[in-house]
Amino acid sequence: MFPGTPAADPDAEAGPAVDADADVDVSADVEALYRDGVTARKGAFTPEWADRLGEDIALAFEEARRRPGGAVGRGPNRYYVEIHPEQIRGFVDLVDHPWVRSLCAAVLGPDYRIVEVGFDVPLAGAVDQPWHRDFPMPEETRRERRYTSLAFNVTTVDTTPDMGPFEIAPGTQWDDGPDFAHGMFPPKADRARYEQRAVRKFPQRGDISARSALTVHRGTTNHSERPRPVLVLGVDGPEATNGDRHDTAVTRAYWQTLSDRVRRHLDCPVVEALTPVTQKHTIEGLVMGDA
Template sequence: MLAMIVRHRDDSGMTATTDVKPQAAAQRQPYDRAEVPTALGLGPAAFQDPDVQRFLHQGYLVIDQAIDQDTVIALRSALDGVASRRPGQEIIHSLLEEDDRFATLLEVPAVMSRLTAILGTCMQLHSATARITTSGHPDQDWHRDGPWPMDPVGVPYGGIPAQINCGFYLDIEPEMGAFVCLPGSHRAPFRPPKGHAPFPDEIHLVPRPGQAVLFDGWLFHRGGANRSNGVRRTCLMCYQHAWMKSRERFDGPRVAQLRATGTARTRLLLGGVSSW
């Protein structure tokens, strides 16, 4: 073990030396090295992937058959249970702590393969939420999912804001309110306008139950008004680089159990590398 000699002056002004021994490796490394991937991304081939190119250009990607219908039914039931415990609450935070069934959304294979190609191997969950949009809810305003400015060129060292959201729309029909977005706006160097005035190039997505929508958190987007008599139920799993701070603390009992029994990737997704 290496030691370090530190020279300093004592109260009398005389020079003294102190032998400082480094901390033990276990103290210096508060995480399991097995949780950290050995490569940052999938290599040059990822840049040629059509889904990656589509996402980079448009800022969103629709994934067919991401989850099966049995899972959709189970998630509807789980979310109905949450709604009964929290009447009138539109946004449910810390979704993984609400019901074990929501854990099926953490590592959906069809989603993770695209996310890994786009965001890389070193990612973690930013947040897990649900939105319950009841009948008569008005149009949502245009927004981005973070406060940070955007510059498509970036900065000399580092990267641009990178948060990728995955929406699972469990029962959406046109009159319930579509997912409205402006393709390509994820690299716009200005904030979205106030209100919900239409853009000429905006699109209205009505995903089928079982589909998933990946979208850049800086894409201009909003939810449409629910003009139906039903309830629009959506689960949102949001991902980011593992070295960024998450919105959630992921310190509840259900997440602790997932970390204890999950794979190295599961632990990484749930903040297993909390400091270094």
Template structure:
């Protein structure tokens, strides 16, 4: 049963079981009202400052087609928050679908601006072996918006169940209408957990405001993830419990770099 305490949803073990079942079956689950509005407001304010700074730096933003960008978040306030990257509800779901140790490998923001268009339908990862062998959930993306996601400002679109289909079969079923390309509308505080193998795309932002969507990446400990990275300042890293230090696949530095070029550009399969 979902209960609400102080306006924030609290989830039971049965709820987490249900989310894990949806994730395995559909390739996505949506957790409503997980984060407080205050937290979202802090992240949005921090994102807006960061984006303004990054857009004036060479390579500070990764272009993702027309009027769509990606930027890695620095591990400073408000983004360095255990209740976000190690949220108990999210971790409870990951522990139900990952059968080995997993690591966090990514924390950034995807943001379409006015003038963006539909992305090509794609996957973010390749199958482990081939399309003829169903790939288990070996990597997951956890997303939450910093503004309301509507039909007009570029909702994430995905075809449920295509994470267990060969790519070409999934594309054919989408083209024929057998599997719809579904838009996922979200409120600030909502969180989605999805398989990057499910066929998906970004849609156009037809408003006059950007639509920032946070993405956190988690993967089995053995997966090589050269396109994304985490860099943590040593004082923050040393303050974390040992369990969380082991969960973070990161570079630890004495001081965060001021200017860092984005590398997560080629991401589609």
């Protein structure tokens, strides 16, 4: 078994009590994404489902920290780890959830591609990150004000104010200028503008959020003694190239268990055996702890 892969659990794929084949009306979510840069689905899964996700992330995090390149620093006491889909028992539940599926199709088109599975772990003592976006603005967004990718986040804990909650500045996904360092970090002179707009998010176990990774955001200081692990699912539209920075793969045995509906959106190699991912999803200023 690949290190960091959970043992089979007959109840592991028990997902939401919804019609898995039905599409859902996401028009309000699309409007929120284009207005604020973020939206959410409360109670998409049960807390117990999120607890299993937390167990799988803890296992993968322990394995990743034991090897060079397994976990990349995102500032003091904060880590990012990219994993393979079959390292989490609820992968299919998540990517085939009607809300996730419908939102991806509505924003990115029917040929959207799942290109990233990973997680962020702000540990006790993690400090405020610099305001940032996750990559430079694509030309399609700059010229046409159109998204080419989405990022979904799933918490594994009930977030409280002392745990360093995620903070986002709504509407800043359209901010553009040559003074963004690396195309991602707004100048420090603009910090007050983002702080005035800032909204802290307190997701609970079972919630899913979706955002444009261009919306300026940061993790805040974790004053608690508890980590705040969050799963990250990255989805590209046909024009996006974020998949070039990721090494997601699935085994042939796992691929054969997937439905055609999931397979058609899973953009990764099918291999005989998995190789642990060496992280390359670095963000310069966050690695250094400052922008």
